[in-house]
Amino acid sequence: MSPRLPSSKPTVEALLIGFLFLATGLFGVAYGARTWLPPLASRHGAGIDAMLTYLLVTVGVLFLVGHITLGFLIWRAAGQQRVTHRLATRKAEWILSAALGLLVVSIGEAGVLAIGIPVWNEYFGASPPGDAVLIEVTGAQFVWNVRYPGEDGAFGRTAPRLIDDTSNPIGIDRTDPAAADDVTLQNEIAVPVNRPVRLRLRSKDMIHSFFLPHLRVKQDAIPGMTPEIVFVPTREGTFEIACAELCGLGHYRMQGLLHVLSENDFRLWLQQQR
Amino acid sequence: MGDIAVETEFGGRAGAHVEEPAGFVRRYIFSTDHKVIGIQYILTGLFMAVVGSLLAVLIRLQLGWPIHRWPLLGRLLPGGIVDGVITPEFYLALVTMHGTIMVFFFISYVLVSGFGNYLIPLQVGARDMAYPFLNMLSYWVALLSALVMLASFFVTGGAAAAGWTSYPPLSAVSSAVPGSAWGQTFWLLAMALFIASMTMGGLNYVATIFSLRARGMTMMRMPLTVWSYFIAAIMALLAFPPLTAAAVMLLFDRHFGTSFFLPSGMVVAGQLLPHQGGSPLLWQHLFWFLGHPEVYVLILPALGIACDLLPVFTRKPLFGYRIQVYCLMAVGVLGMVVWGHHMFVSGMSPFSGEYFSVATLLITLPMAIFGVNMMASLWGGKLQLSTPMLFTLGVIAFFGTGGFGGLFLGNATADMQLHDTYFVVGHFHFMIGGVTLLGTFAAIYFWFPKMFGRSMSEFLGKVHFWLTFIPFFTVFFMQHFLGLQGMPRRYYAFTTYEFLEQTQGQNVIISVAALILMAGQLVFLANFGWSLVRGRRAETNPWGAATLEWTVGSPPPHGNFGHVLPVVHRWPYEYSLERAAADYTPQTVSPQEAPVTA
Numbered sequence: 001m002s003p004r005l006p007s008s009k010p011t012v013e014a015l016l017i018g019f020l021f022l023a024t025g026l027f028g029v030a031y032g033a034r035t036w037l038p039p040l041a042s043r044h045g046a047g048i049d050a051m052l053t054y055l056l057v058t059v060g061v062l063f064l065v066g067h068i069t070l071g072f073l074i075w076r077a078a079g080q081q082r083v084t085h086r087l088a089t090r091k092a093e094w095i096l097s098a099a100l101g102l103l104v105v106s107i108g109e110a111g112v113l114a115i116g117i118p119v120w121n122e123y124f125g126a127s128p129p130g131d132a133v134l135i136e137v138t139g140a141q142f143v144w145n146v147r148y149p150g151e152d153g154a155f156g157r158t159a160p161r162l163i164d165d166t167s168n169p170i171g172i173d174r175t176d177p178a179a180a181d182d183v184t185l186q187n188e189i190a191v192p193v194n195r196p197v198r199l200r201l202r203s204k205d206m207i208h209s210f211f212l213p214h215l216r217v218k219q220d221a222i223p224g225m226t227p228e229i230v231f232v233p234t235r236e237g238t239f240e241i242a243c244a245e246l247c248g249l250g251h252y253r254m255q256g257l258l259h260v261l262s263e264n265d266f267r268l269w270l271q272q273q274r
Numbered sequence: 275m276g277d278i279a280v281e282t283e284f285g286g287r288a289g290a291h292v293e294e295p296a297g298f299v300r301r302y303i304f305s306t307d308h309k310v311i312g313i314q315y316i317l318t319g320l321f322m323a324v325v326g327s328l329l330a331v332l333i334r335l336q337l338g339w340p341i342h343r344w345p346l347l348g349r350l351l352p353g354g355i356v357d358g359v360i361t362p363e364f365y366l367a368l369v370t371m372h373g374t375i376m377v378f379f380f381i382s383y384v385l386v387s388g389f390g391n392y393l394i395p396l397q398v399g400a401r402d403m404a405y406p407f408l409n410m411l412s413y414w415v416a417l418l419s420a421l422v423m424l425a426s427f428f429v430t431g432g433a434a435a436a437g438w439t440s441y442p443p444l445s446a447v448s449s450a451v452p453g454s455a456w457g458q459t460f461w462l463l464a465m466a467l468f469i470a471s472m473t474m475g476g477l478n479y480v481a482t483i484f485s486l487r488a489r490g491m492t493m494m495r496m497p498l499t500v501w502s503y504f505i506a507a508i509m510a511l512l513a514f515p516p517l518t519a520a521a522v523m524l525l526f527d528r529h530f531g532t533s534f535f536l537p538s539g540m541v542v543a544g545q546l547l548p549h550q551g552g553s554p555l556l557w558q559h560l561f562w563f564l565g566h567p568e569v570y571v572l573i574l575p576a577l578g579i580a581c582d583l584l585p586v587f588t589r590k591p592l593f594g595y596r597i598q599v600y601c602l603m604a605v606g607v608l609g610m611v612v613w614g615h616h617m618f619v620s621g622m623s624p625f626s627g628e629y630f631s632v633a634t635l636l637i638t639l640p641m642a643i644f645g646v647n648m649m650a651s652l653w654g655g656k657l658q659l660s661t662p663m664l665f666t667l668g669v670i671a672f673f674g675t676g677g678f679g680g681l682f683l684g685n686a687t688a689d690m691q692l693h694d695t696y697f698v699v700g701h702f703h704f705m706i707g708g709v710t711l712l713g714t715f716a717a718i719y720f721w722f723p724k725m726f727g728r729s730m731s732e733f734l735g736k737v738h739f740w741l742t743f744i745p746f747f748t749v750f751f752m753q754h755f756l757g758l759q760g761m762p763r764r765y766y767a768f769t770t771y772e773f774l775e776q777t778q779g780q781n782v783i784i785s786v787a788a789l790i791l792m793a794g795q796l797v798f799l800a801n802f803g804w805s806l807v808r809g810r811r812a813e814t815n816p817w818g819a820a821t822l823e824w825t826v827g828s829p830p831p832h833g834n835f836g837h838v839l840p841v842v843h844r845w846p847y848e849y850s851l852e853r854a855a856a857d858y859t860p861q862t863v864s865p866q867e868a869p870v871t872a
Contacts, residue, residue: 017659020744021671028675028751036758037691038773051687052758059678066674070649074667077657083590083850083857085654087871093594096650097643104642108635108681116687117628123690124624141450141542160539160546171541205542206444207554209619209694213760213773216691220620222554223443224537227621240773244694244762246437248444248451249362252765 011078018075025067029060038213041239041260043232045216047119054115058107128230132196135189138170139201139208139221142250144241145170146189148270150181163204170204183273187256192266193236199229209245212258220245233260294832304414306406307832311413312392313725316718319383322420324799326375329368331792336360336368338785340767353432362766363452366435369764370453371427373438374461378468379420381572381710386510387416387475389717390503390575392725394479396823397500399488399840401833404481412474419467422460431455437764439565442535442557446527449543459528462521469514469521469564476514479507488822490842494596495861497821497846501599502578505606506571512610513567520560527552558620562613570609572706574602576713580669581648582846583716586819587663588655589857591847594647595872601640601647608637618686619693627686634684638677645673656850660817661735665716668743669709675747676704679754694764697757703750715742715798722802723816727828728809734801741794748787752780818858821846825860845872 040049088096136155138145147170149155156172156179163171169186172179191197201210201221208221212231219229241256261269295301302310335344343358354364391409395402403409426433435453436445444450445458483496483504496504523534531548535557538550585592592598614622614630648670657663679701682688692698715738723729761768761777768774768781815824822840823830840862848859854868 014657014659017664017667021667024671024747031751032755036755038760048687048691051685052682052691055682055685055688059681063675063678066645066649067671070652070667070670070674073649073652074657077588077652077655078659080654080656083588083654083656086590086850088593088650090596093597093647097594097597097647100646101639101643105635105639108638108684109632111681112631112635112685112687116631116685119687120624120628120631124627160541163541163544163546165544205447205540206450207441211694211760211762213691218619218690218693222621223540224553225555225621240771242760242762242771246366246441246444246764249366249766251366252362252767253770255770 014078015075018071018078020071021074022068022071025064025071028067029064032056032060039235040214040216041233041235041237042212042215042217043234044119044123045214045231047115047122048216051111051115051119054111058111062104062107123229123231126230128198128228129196132198132230133191134198134200135191136200136202137189137210137221139203139206139210139243139247139254140169141205141248142243142254143169144187144189144210144254144256145204146185146187146256147172148183148273149178150183150274152178152181154178156180156182160204170202181274183270185273187241188259189241189256190259190261190266190269191233192263193233193260195263196230196232199231201227201229206247207245208243208247208254211242211244212239213242214239215258218244233258236260236262304410306402306410308391308395308403308406308409309725309830309834311409312388312390314413315383315391315416316388318417318420319380319385319388320802322375322379322383325424326372326380327792327795329372329375330788332360333365333368333372334785334788336365336766337768338782340769363432363435365766366437366451366764367427367433367453367457370435370437370440370461371423371433374423374434377438377568377572377706378465379423381706381714382468382472383416383420385575385710385714385717386503386506386571387412387472389499389579389714389721390475390479390507392721393499393823394482394503395486396826396830396834397497397821397846398483398486399491399822399835399842400482400486401835401839403478404486405478408474409478412471412478415467415471415474419464419471422467423464426457426460426464429456429460431457433457434461439561440524440557441561442524442527442554443540443542446524446535447540447542447547448528449545459525462525462528466518466521469518472510472514476507476510479503480511483507488840488842491822491861492842494599495842495845498578498581498592498595498598498602499575500578501602502574502581505602506574509567509606509609510571513564513571516560517564520557520564524557555617555620555622558617559613562616566613566616567609569702569706570605572710573713574605576669576710577644577648577673578602579713579717579720580666581651582821583662583666583720584648584651585847585849586720586817586858587658587660587666588652589658589818589849590651590655591845591849591871592647593650593653594643595845595847598644598647601644604640605637605644608633608640612637612684615684615686615689618689631684631686635681637684638681641677645670645677648673660719661730661732661739662716662720662817664736664739664743665712665719668712668739669716671743672704672708672712672747675751676701676709679704691760692757694762695757696753696761696763699763700750700753700757703746703753708746708750711746712742715739718802720817721823722805722809723812724823724828724830726806726809727812728805729812729816730805730809731801734797738794738797738801741797742791745787745791745794749784749791752784752787756780756784818856820848820858820860822861825862844870847872 536549
């Protein structure tokens with residue numbers, strides 16, 4: 001063997017390197033062990049948090065065990081004077097691969113099938129309940145235009161040609177009787193606590209993404225489409241709305257506020273807006 | 275029979291090819307020699323990496339210290355840094371171009387095109403690629419593509435600023451963002467050229483591996499490096515052309531009034547646009563149909579190379595060679611049908627979301643097996659902690675860490691919170707950033723003696739490893755947790771949000787670590803440059819490796835194998851055979867001289 005190859009004696013270096021890989025796992029799990037998520041404020045969000053917690057725990061264990069094993073293997077193999085285990089049998093190879101591969105894939109798929117899909121269905125599959133508060137949010141560079149349908153429960157027609165950034169930002173057709181009692185605002189939404197909110201998302205220019213970190217809500221608003229989402233706020237307070245899809249220079253300050261109010265306060269607030 | 279016919283035909287052609295072309299230009303500039311082309315790709319890619327890294331430095335300065343002024347930088351880059359403040363339009367161009375350059379012009383060029391070109395003919399026992407002229411053309415188109423991309427910094431409005439994914443309408447409407455004026459047009463042209471070049475390269479890889487293998491080099495005796503290039507090239511050939519089509523369509527939307535990606539009723543900057551009938555989602559599908567397989571095109575070679583280095587530095591065969599090959603195939607198939615996991619909250623049907631979730635997590639099976647087998651290869655070995663081996667061990671650690679992040683993002687329910695946050699940024703930097711970066715460095719340290727006939731400094735190499743591994747891990751591991759806190763990506767600053775106030779301190783730590791990471795790369799550049807000129811002369815086989823490229827001189831002669839092509843008798847991982855002359859047995863050693871174990 002070439003004399004220039006590094007020695008394979010159990011050196012301080014080998015120990016250190018083995019330890020550093022092991023420490024990477026220990027540090028990672030210790031660092032990740034605290035709660036990082038913004039405090040929860042919605043019903044379906046509990047499901048998302050359960051999903052994330054499941055993953056943080058199972059993947060955290062895999063991550064830790066993986067790094068400890070890697071560190072151990074390095075330390076062990078670096079101390080060997082000769083090859084002690086040359087070629088594994090085919091059978092051993094298949095058994096180890098199948099066992100550990102299936103373990104990891106079943107952790108991943110079990111998460112999706114047992115926790116993930118039910119939550120996904122709750123969020124997308126449920127038809128909006130009758131008492132839901134209907135709100136339309138139209139993203140624009142760099143404003144969230146908010147509209148409530150008013151007493152009649154119906155939004156007035158809109159037409160892009162009527163859009164005027166200062167007087168009529170979403171182009172409401174004032175000749176439509178349904179438009180008469182529509183309430184419009186910018187960057188501010190109020191909703192009653194514990195009642196479903198049915199949010200219709202539109203965009204008049206770019207793709208935006210309506211992101212409520214505390215409520216675990218995120219949905220793109222895309223020109224030409226009107227996706228609807230339903231969520232139930234469970235905590236009174238004011239929560240920030242952020243844009244989560246790059247939409248231009250002001251993307252980083254396309255900020256809105258969601259006020260979750262008691263049923264009474266919400267009714268009063270809505271009257272004041274008229 | 276087939277093998278002999280191929281060899282005769284090729285031998286006849288190669289007879290002339292063994293003669294080295296005379297003249298500097300034909301030898302080193304417009305060369306059809308795969309080794310020269312490989313090195314051209316590697317040097318071009320390293321140059322682009324320097325550019326891409328400098329962009330990352332500016333990004334981290336802005337995110338770490340958002341209100342600080344940098345007057346000195348302002349003097350260097352007056353267009354993008356006004357009064358010492360990085361402007362939002364320049365910031366978006368930085369983010370876009372950093373991603374584009376690193377993914378397409380650094381990792382693709384160095385790892386896929388560079389080492390692919392250099393290694394495939396040498397490792398399968400061929401004199402050159404199947405189509406040497408096409409190969410040369412591929413490089414020159416690639417260089418043109420890189421130049422067009424760099425030129426976009428200097429056009430009206432600056433470089434593209436719609437993100438490396440270039441979602442329309444932002445990338446389609448020229449008034450949407452300054453980078454969408456001319457920068458985006460250059461971006462699209464450069465991408466179309468890039469794909470044309472990759473297609474020529476990919477065709478060459480597949481044709482060479484299919485038809486120019488030396489006698490005895492059966493598919494199941496190929497090193498995993500070659501296998502990984504083979505699968506990656508097939509994926510690239512299938513997945514890349516749709517983006518060429520998409521790029522042309524977007525160019526038409528931008529300049530000729532078509533509406534592939536633009537629906538009716540869009541009002542931008544007070545103007546009602548005349549487009550109607552298109553869908554922005556179409557671009558996302560076309561982009562990710564390329565974009566996701568591209569991830570595997572980049573990462574598979576890094577994994578293949580890691581698998582080939584493990585036996586060299588443990589002096590024992592790889593664990594589970596055949597299984598690794600099947601895993602690469604499985605990833606090749608599954609990787610083509612999971613692109614929608616980038617679009618869980620895009621407005622795509624939630625039913626598709628469920629499918630893409632289940633399919634994406636299926637990839638965990640082959641990839642977990644691949645990782646486990648890499649680790650199992652250490653068991654019972656005689657480990658030598660040389661620089662290439664350190665980077666290989668780093669590949670395993672990063673592959674695990676990044677892969678585990680994938681379990682979060684492939685899961686549609688978890689992705690609702692994590693989509694487009696720094697969790698994603700952290701995850702893909704571990705995978706297409708980290709695994710590929712460490713794999714690239716492992717390859718450079720390992721094959722540098724073969725390429726240039728000189729060795730790199732081991733001491734500087736180890737310093738470089740630790741200055742890469744630790745800061746890289748810090749930066750991108752922490753970013754996962756920024757994502758859990760809800761920090762969205764592509765934000766110019768995080769100062770306006772109350773819920774992100776607590777992230778400021780973390781961003782400073784990340785920026786400091788990123789600057790250390792960048793400084794660490796200077797050690798590499800110094801080592802690379804110094805070793806090129808002053809490095810110790812390398813012998814034919816300095817590492818005691820068993821694959822074919824180590825049976826020829828360093829650097830290998832034109833035509834690679836002299837007048838007689840090698841004949842292969844065994845698999846590439848024949849180490850520590852009991853009755854062999856050395857602790858490695860090259861693939862060309864006959865069964866009479868040493869027993870064959872696979």
